[in-house]
Amino acid sequence: MLIERAAYGNRWRSVSPAAKGLFALAGLLAALFSGSPATAATIAGLLMLASVLGAAVPLALYLRVATPALGFLALSSLSLLFSLSADATGNLSWQMAPNAAANIAAVSARSLAALAALLGLVLTTPLPDLIALLRRLRVPDVLLDLMVLCYRMLFVFSTAIEETRTAQAARLGYSTPRRSLNSLGLLAAGLSVQVWQRARALHLAAEARCGSGTLRFLTPQFQHAGRDTALAGLAGCLLLVIGACAR
Amino acid sequence: MHIMEGFLPFEHALGWTIAATPFIAWGLQSIKKHLREKPEQRMLLGVAAAFSFTLSALKLPSVTGSCSHPTGVGLGALLFGPAAMVPVGLVVLLFQALLLAHGGLTTLGANLFSMAIVGPFVAAGLFRAGRALALPLSACVFAAAALGDLATYVTTAIQLAWAFPDPAGGFAGSLAKFGAIFAITQIPLAISEGLLTVLVVNALRRFNADELQKLPLFGQRGAKA
Structure with missing residues (x-):
C-alpha cells in the first residue's frame, strides 16, 4: 500500500501523532468552513505543500495516492452538472443545472482541501500510531481490538488473495467474465473459511499466553510531543483564520 | 458506494455522524455482551473486519462488462449478523479512508449509515423473510445480497439528494437524478454481487457445511436446503 510506504518513511515520522492529528483536524474544519472556492483551494495548496515540502513525502507518490480520489471527485462533480426536470406533459429531460459551475467549484475545492488534510495525516502517520492516539482519546477497547486485529490480518489476507488469484489465473480462471465470477466466488468462499480457522488459531494462541481480555501493546513515545502539538495548534489556527477570513 | 472526503457540507456530515452514533453504541454493546458469553468472538470479529477490507479491494466483473469492487454488505450481514456489521463496518470504512484514501473522515458517518447500517439490516431482514417463506436458499442469498446492495445505493442517493437539492426540482x-445515475451504474453491480454471494454461500455449503450451520442466520434449514 502506497500510503503505508509514505507513512513509515517521511520526515515527520517521529512527530507526535497528536500534533499531526490536530493539524489534520484543523485542516478538515478549515476546508468545511471555507467561505469561497479560492480559499478552499488555498488551504488545499498549503496542506499539500506541508506534506510534500514539510514532511518530504515524494510528490509522485502523493499524486499517485491522490489520483483515484481525484477521479472519483471528477465523476461526483459531473453528477452536479446536470439537472433532471419534468415538463408539463410529464416527460423527463436532462439539462444543465443552473449555477452548476459555481456549485461544482465550491464542492470540488472543499473536497480537495479536505482530501489534502486527510492525506497530510495518513501519509505521515502509520496506522498503529493512529490507533495508539485513539486509545489515548478513550475510544472503546472493543473497537480498538477490532482495529489492531484487522490491521494485522489484512496483510495475511492480502497475501492469501494474491497467491490464490495467481493460482486461479494460471488455470485460466479469469479468462472470461463468467469464469472470473466463479473464480472470485471460490476465492471469497476459501477466504471466508480462513476467517474461522485463523480466528480460532489466534484465540488459542492468546489463551496459551493467558490472554483473556483486551489486546494491549506498548504505547510509542515521541520526543518533543508538547512542542510539536503547540506548533501544530498554531499552524492549525492559521489555517482556520485563512478559512474564516474569506467568509 | 463511498461519498468522498469533504463532499458533504458540514451540517450534513455532522448530522449523519449523529444519526449513526446510536447504532455504533448499540453494535458495541451487543458485541460486548456477546464477548462475555463467547470470548473467542473477539478474534473472529477482528479477522472478519480484515476479511471485509480485503474483499472490498477485489475487482468484481459487472454484468455490463465493466468492473468494480464488491461492497460485501450482504455477505457480511449473512456471515456475521447485522449488529456486528456496524462496528466491523466502522473499522473497515475507517481503514479504507486511512489506508486507501477511499471515502473520508468527514463522510464516515454518512458512509457508515448507508453501508454498515441500512445495507446489512435490509440484507439480513430479506434473508430472514425469505427463509420464513421457505424460499430456496440461493434465492434468499441472492435477494439479500443484491437488494442489500441496492438499499445502500438508494441511501447514498438520498444522502446526496438531500445535500445537493436540484435548483428546479x-x-x-x-433524488430522481442520482437514482437514474445509480440505476445505470449500480443495478448491474448489485446483480453481480448477488451472484457472487450465491457462489460464496454454495461453496461454503459444499466445503464447510458445519461452519455455515453455526451461523445465526442459517441454522438447520439453511444447511439442508
Missing part, C-alpha cells in the same frame, strides 16, 4: 428532482 428540489429534493425529489435531485
